[in-house]
Amino acid sequence: MASPSPTSPPIEPMLAKIADELPPEGGFLYEPKWDGFRALVFRTADGVYLQSRDLRPLNRYFPELEKALAEALPRGCVLDGEIVVMGANGLDFDALQQRLHPAASRVAKLAQATPAAFVAFDLLAAGGRSTMELPQSERRVRLERLLGSAAAPLHLTPATRDRAVAQDWLQRFEGAGLDGVIAKPEALPYQPGKRAMYKIKHSRTADCVVAGFRWYRDQEDAVGSLLLGLYDEAGALQHVGVTSAFTMQMRKDLVQELAPLREQALENHPWRDWAQASDESTRMPGAQSRWSAGKDLSWQPLRPERVAEVRYDHLQGDRFRHAAVFLRWRPDKPPQDCRYDQLEVATPFELEKVFGAAKAR
Structure with missing residues (x-):
């Protein structure tokens, strides 16, 4: 039986383990930790496929993002990143949660009222060829080259090798709704499903x-x-x-x-x-909702x-x-x-x- 294509879904996203502080400077690429829905974007010959962290399709919930990414990305690329909603006061996770609605009419309305954006932070394939075996530093260079002229709703995450800059981000960017800092070893290949990175969160x-x-x-x-x-x-x-x-x-x-x-x-x-x-809309501990999955x-x-x-x-x-x-x-x-x-x-x-x-x- 043939093995699945390294550029086709599903691909498990690479994960991070918690660290108490930023690792030492040297050999790491630091990025802000975005507070949204982790997603992989597959730009195929037919369009765009949005995959969630748990390997499920997300297209039906973000039709405006599917259309925009199909227009902005070249065929044969796979991006790892985060789907976010940007509100007046920074990232709005509450509004993002509301986008996962079962009714198509409601999804269409929310796509207009609270449109989503995609923040890319890794490149898994380009030109139909996998880049996962390349070191993180090289994948970053190619990601910058690919998204050098990207415009909203597609964004490239900031990145730095300067630990002092990352420490500053850890403090300042929280005010925009971000969730901490991710530290990635520069020599690291992309390892699906492995906790190979480090996340440093506010404590x-x-x-x-x-x-x-x-x-x-x-x-x-x-x-x-x-x-x-x-x-x-x-x-x-x-x-x-x-x-x-x-x-x-x-x-x-x-x-x-x-x-x-x-x-x-x-x-x-x-x-x-x-x-x-008995009203499920009542704000009570344990109220059932569509987020509680039964x-x-x-x-x-x-x-x-x-x-x-x-x-x-x-x-x-x-x-x-x-x-x-x-x-x-x-x-x-x-x-x-x-x-x-x-x-x-x-x-x-x-x-x-x-x-x-x-x-x-």
């Missing part, structure tokens, strides 16, 4: 109220995740995210540890209305009396963008002191200035 801590939990895989002898809350300026406890990275032993221990807080928890719970709501997101209320310190990377609106990491309990911290005003706010930064540094240094 901050926050003290949060633990106001509920979910069972671990429907097992009522282990806690799956803790629901976190922060008080807003009006004194209302808002659901800000979850923390779920526990060992199995800790999951079982939490059942006993949290048991006293389950007693009469719903009686005066700030999320009582959410617990009793998962059981029902939750168990706890009296909001315990405080946990967690590590998070950044906010998406007024919630943590990703699951937070549990660090420790804070018995010394009153729940009422867990407010939004403790969180560090990124200084706004113009997205166009990010693209102003698109040529590798």
Whole structure:
């Protein structure tokens, strides 16, 4: 049986592993980490095929991007990059999520209202020939050559070999909605499915109220995740995210540890209305939506009396963008002191200035 073409879908994207800080200068190419949907773009003789990180087609959700890329790219090339939506205040991940709508009429409307863009950061093929065996540095040169005159909605990501510049990007570009910095060894060939790069993300801590939990895989002898809350300026406890990275032993221990807080928890719970709501549009912990893929997101209320310190990377609106990491309990911290005003706010930064540094240094 013939092996699949190295320039045809599906191709697993190369991945990154988390690092606490930027690697030493020398031998690395640094790029901003874009906050969008990872995608591979295949420019075939028939048009453009958009492939998601999990190898699924994305064309139906981004018809305007499919058309623009077909016009802008030469046949036989394969790009790795990120689909993003650029809003007035930088990248808009909420608007991007809304683009994954099942109704064609809604997709068409959103394509006009919140058009997507594609930010390219790697070249997997050109002229119908694979470039994946070439080192990262050479693929970057060829990518710059290919996209030297690219125009929106197609963009070339900035890149630098200067660690100090990358460190500056890590701080400043967050204000435009970016998600950190990626470090790529310059000699690295493209390795599908392998965690061969490094991602350095913002890391901050926050003290949060633990106001509920979910069972671990429907097992009522282990806690799956803790629901976190922060008080807003009006004194209302808002659901800000979850923390779920526990060992199995800790999951079982939490059942006993949290048991006293389950007693009469719903009686005066700030999320009582959410617990009793049936409207899926209600902003409640565990509300079912098309993003939950059929998962059981029902939750168990706890009296909001315990405080946990967690590590998070950044906010998406007024919630943590990703699951937070549990660090420790804070018995010394009153729940009422867990407010939004403790969180560090990124200084706004113009997205166009990010693209102003698109040529590798």
